[in-house]
Amino acid sequence: MKILLIGEYSRLHNSLKEGLEKLGHTVTIIGFSDYFKNYPVDIKLDLDYQSGFSKYFKRIIHKLFKIDLVSLHIQKQVEAIKEQLVGYDVVQLINENAFKTIPKVEIKLLEFIFANNKNVFLMSCGTDYISIRYAMEKQFRYSILNPWFEGRESEKSFYYALKFTTEHYKNLHNYIYKNIKGVIASDLDYHIPLEHNPKYLGLVPNPINTDKLDYVPINISDKIVIFHGINASKYYKKGNNFFAEALDEIQKTYKDKVEIITVTDLPYIEYIEAFNKAHIVLDQVYAYDQGFNALEAMAKGKVVFTGAEQEWLDYYSLSKNTVAINALPDVNYLVNTLEWLILNPDKIESISKNAHRFIVDKHNYMDSAKLYLDLWTKN
Structure with missing residues (x-):
């Protein structure tokens, strides 16, 4: 099979790719290398405007015109290599924000993926709508939100997680779930909130290349x-x-x-x-x-x-x-x-x-x- 893996966290998709290739499949990873961790990817996307003057400029533009320069730059990169993202037997998204853009742009990019590939699956890995909502409702005995609940960190510093409960990200979640074949959990922290979800296919233990x-x-x-x-x-x-x-x-x-x-x-x-x-x-x-x-x-x-x-x-x-x-x-x-x-x-x-x-x-x-x-x- 020809397989496209979108996004990379903690080397998960790299280890999966290594296993799939040993089984005779062709695998391509597109992603950002997960910041300073610098994991290898086949199609590398750049995440600009993260420091210095460019970060300041990005904030000014967003404040004045409500334009997200990071998302636009990612969209431009993806559109430039669209021909490399079509015709796959299976596509898997690392999570609900695999392209790291704002929901409006993410949906636009995913529309192309869904329209030009046969079977798209989602991983519940990292933060997403269902796991964060579950944590917000304090259904876990403790969770990654504890430092925010306890006042150790501000709401701003937890935006990376809390954003998934906003209306725009909830709409993105609903759009993805409407179009995917199913969702797969990477460990118990994601399995537990998904247990009774009709789209849930089950847990696959994280692949480790020993x-x-x-x-x-x-x-x-x-x-x-x-x-x-x-x-x-x-x-x-x-x-x-x-x-x-x-x-x-x-x-x-x-x-x-x-x-x-x-x-x-x-x-x-x-x-x-x-x-x-x-x-x-x-x-x-x-x-x-x-x-x-x-x-x-x-x-x-x-x-x-x-x-x-x-x-x-x-x-x-x-x-x-x-x-x-x-x-x-x-x-x-x-x-x-x-x-x-x-x-x-x-x-x-x-x-x-x-x-x-x-x-x-x-x-x-x-x-x-x-x-x-x-x-x-x-x-």
Whole structure:
């Protein structure tokens, strides 16, 4: 089959592409490389007006004339390569705002995609109308909106998520759902809000290419290395503040037993290299399931503090603290759990083995690619 993947987050579409190509399919990714992470794409779109004078100029034009220069520039780029976006057997959108334009422009671009391709599917990945509405209604015990609910961040800083509940984005959501064949969730955080939606086709575990990730069994003979990777723009949204406070306490108490590595905004290749020597990786707090960074760290045998809620344990028939550590927005809990691992290094070694085996068994990129193909061809 000839397949077009629109958008890229956290290397998801790249791993899926690798699996699909091994199965004999032709795959093209169009997207933005996910900002500083710089993931590879086949057709690269530029996201201009993001800094300096151009960003200031963009704001002035929008304020005076209500014109979104970013969206117009993206639209112009897409229209220039339209002939490369037609005739696919399957098209998949990474989420409801795959082209990153305002709804009016997004609909115009999607009209072309729907009119010139056979089967278009949507991923529920990142923020979208249904998952954000679910979080706004506080149906999760906690969510990425907690820092906003608790006043740690302003409504403006959460616009990237809250915009999906506005009238224009709700209209975009309705337009997409009217035209797609179905929607596929990438993990439990998106599966749960979609469970009773008539367009929902099911969850496909994030595809992890373990062929590209070296697994080295942990053997602790010296200090325990703890890695904390920060995305500065999502510091509170990922719960990095809780990790930072917990690490301060751990450093004071166990400075002779631990080495702490903290990095900020590293490109993907550098990030993967940076946590190679780590035994423990602190990923994110506000999640029920693991995102890509956590899964790739687990594939390499790291003990990861991430989303590992009871719903996830039940879904995969796992026991608590055997495959991943559920990170909670509670500094004392994080300190106590880190202390438990530091004082019981054998637990680190056993969780490491279990984490790697879990990724091989449940997140293999070839198996995930086959599941996508099955859903695409049945619907």
